[in-house]
Structure formats: C-alpha cells, structure tokens
Amino acid sequence: MSSSQTPSYGPLHAVQVLGATAGAHVSSLAGGLVARGVDVTVCGPAEAAEAYGFAATGARYTPVEIGGRPSPRADALAVAALRAACARADVIHAHGLRAALLASLAVPAPRRPALVVSWHGAEPASGSRGGLLRLLERRVARAATVVLGTSSELVDQVRRLGARDARLAPVALPGPRLDPERPGADPECARQKRRAELGAVDRPLLLAVGRLEPHKGYDLLLDAARDWRFLEPPPLVAVAGEGGCRPALQHRIDTEDLPVRLLGRRDDIAELLAAADLVVLPSRWESRPLIAEEALHAGVPLVATAVGGIPELVGDAAALVPHGDARAFGRAVTTLLADPDRRARLAAEGRVQAATWPSEDDTVAQVLSVYDELRAG
CATH class of the missing domain: 3.40.50.2000 (Glycogen Phosphorylase B;)
Known part of the structure; x- marks a missing residue:
C-alpha cells in the first residue's frame, strides 16, 4: 500500500517504546506515522533523541532510561515513566525484549491498550542466563497482543514461546x-x-x-x-x-x-x-x-x-x-x-x-494496518 492509499488515522495515539537497539527503524517509523496523521510519542534513552533525529519526525520524545544496565530501581523508574506516557495510548509498540518487558509492566488498567512488540531477537545464551532469558521472552511473547518478527525464524520462535498472534514484518533499510x-x-x-x-x-x-x-x-x-x-x-x-x-x-x-x-x-x-x-x-x-x-x-x-x-x-x-x-x-x-x-x-x-526488500513506506503501511486492525477489534 502506498502512502497515498493509506487512510488518515486522525486521533489515534501510538506510543513507541525504544530500548538499546532499532533506533533508526523507530525514527523512520515515527516519521511515517506522524505524516499519516497519527499522534506519536516516543519513549527511549535521552541520547537516542539526537542520535536518531527524532526532532525531525514530528513525534514527541519522552526520555526514559530503558537501554541501560537493568536494576530494580532503574526499572521501577522506567515503568513509572512509561505508565504516565501510555495513559491515553491506543497502541503501545515496543521494540526489543527489555523495552517490551517494561512496557508490558506499565500497561495501564483497566483500559488496556493493545501491545505490539517488534521482535528483533537476542543473542542465544546458555546456563542460568539462558534460562532467565527464555523466561523473559515467554512472558513478553504471551503479554503481547501482536508480535512482529523481523525474520521467519523469529516468527517461528515466538510462536513456540506462546504468542497469540505472530507475524512476519521485515524492517526496512533506512535511507x-x-x-x-x-x-x-x-x-x-x-x-x-x-x-x-x-x-x-x-x-x-x-x-x-x-x-x-x-x-x-x-x-x-x-x-x-x-x-x-x-x-x-x-x-x-x-x-x-x-x-x-x-x-x-x-x-x-x-x-x-x-x-x-x-x-x-x-x-x-x-x-x-x-x-x-x-x-x-x-x-x-x-x-x-x-x-x-x-x-x-x-x-x-x-x-x-x-x-x-x-x-x-x-x-x-x-x-x-x-x-x-x-x-x-x-x-x-x-x-x-x-x-x-x-x-x-x-x-x-x-x-x-x-530491490525485493520492503521500503520504509511499506513498513509504515504494514504497521498502520496492524494498528487499524487492533483499534477496530
């Protein structure tokens, strides 16, 4: 679907939750969503705002320390900040495992917006670290309304983890x-x-x-x-x-x-x-x-x-x-x-x-179609 065919989404409010990875993709996505009439808030590390040019996207940027070293205090502060940012969201879209975990903890009740997770995968781990990683992946996969995997292998993986709805969604190459x-x-x-x-x-x-x-x-x-x-x-x-x-x-x-x-x-x-x-x-x-x-x-x-x-x-x-x-x-x-x-x-x-890979416009159109489906549902 081209940008000219994509409907305007008016008052739809989408919150993008950015961790330590996928900054270029989220910046591209935020700009495309704003251009199509979506109200976009991006929550992510303070340094990512300038590094990935979020000011030029038209999205609001809320600094939330998500990509740093995990700790109970840092995670509690991040969850509180995300809860405030997501209070009026129609869709929360988290990118990466840690961002998705914190977003799932911050989803406000009783009116819970849809949680979309872009699954970029993580380095395979073994031992106690591997066991903890698998537990976190299973929790995030089952908490998500829709999981978007960047490769077929990841889509299969997240389905095995118990995701309700997992779809292939390759990330476009930023220009x-x-x-x-x-x-x-x-x-x-x-x-x-x-x-x-x-x-x-x-x-x-x-x-x-x-x-x-x-x-x-x-x-x-x-x-x-x-x-x-x-x-x-x-x-x-x-x-x-x-x-x-x-x-x-x-x-x-x-x-x-x-x-x-x-x-x-x-x-x-x-x-x-x-x-x-x-x-x-x-x-x-x-x-x-x-x-x-x-x-x-x-x-x-x-x-x-x-x-x-x-x-x-x-x-x-x-x-x-x-x-x-x-x-x-x-x-x-x-x-x-x-x-x-x-x-x-x-x-x-x-x-x-x-030339066979999706363009940035294709990626935005696919994500919008998911948001529209979830809002209609």
Missing part, C-alpha cells in the same frame, strides 16, 4: 546511510582517499561493522585473518564498532600480528562501504543485520555466516559459510578476492536482492 556521495565530490576520489586513510591503497580492504561483543563472532574473523597474512598483498580488515571485547581483540591483533584494524565507533559507514572490496559478517547469530542490507544495496560483495535470518535476507546474493569454521570463512574470502568476475556477479545480484 540516509546508503548514499556515500556528497555534493560536488568525486566518488572515486573519495574512495581512494578513504582507502589511503585506512592504509589500504595497494591491498584489498575488508570491512566488518558491528558491536565488539561475543555474538558478533570476531574471534572467528581473527582466526581467519591468520591465514590472510601470507597472501600477497595481505588484505586489511577494518572493523567499525565498539564494545566490551575490544581489549581482548586488540591483544590478539598485536600478539599475532594480524592485518586487522579496530576503528572504533564510526559515523561514516556509507563511505567505508564505498571504499571496501568485501564486507565480512562472522556473527554467531543475527536476525536482520543492517550491514548485510547495506552491503547488498551498495553492491559490495558479502561473506557471512549462515546463521539466524541471514540466509533468508540475502538469498543467493552472498557467499555463506557455516559458523564456527574459520578455515571455510577464510577460503570464501580468498576465493572471492581472486575472482573479480564473481565479485561483480555478487554485486549485481545483491542489488537485485535488495
């Missing part, structure tokens, strides 16, 4: 990071300048993007990089992201003399993509990784682990390998570097695959 060109800039000149800054003028450049956390699989990437040292010339692996694993990763890079650079948090991902020869995604689990979407959309060949929602997302437009097999991952990269024709085919197939 702003896709165009690396600036007015008046020569794309090839900008590309070479970025490669020179990274130290990859006469060598292949591999790009990885994501938080430096265990589930991102950077240990496997470093294992593969050991063999790349002996290529001529050896490729440079640039990793954009920050996180708790940085000291351990840097220690390995230094002691094993690996051709890897940790770039830290970056706001120039589009430019880095334009400079890269390949994107590498070694994750242990992913739902719908933004960097995979961006790579295919930009025509940069992708080597990724076949986990979570990645195979469904990329189809045949990427080189997929089993997780945990560093040698297979390394071979997939070296094979592509040696085969420019296959890289060109993957680049073209990636753009074709990206």
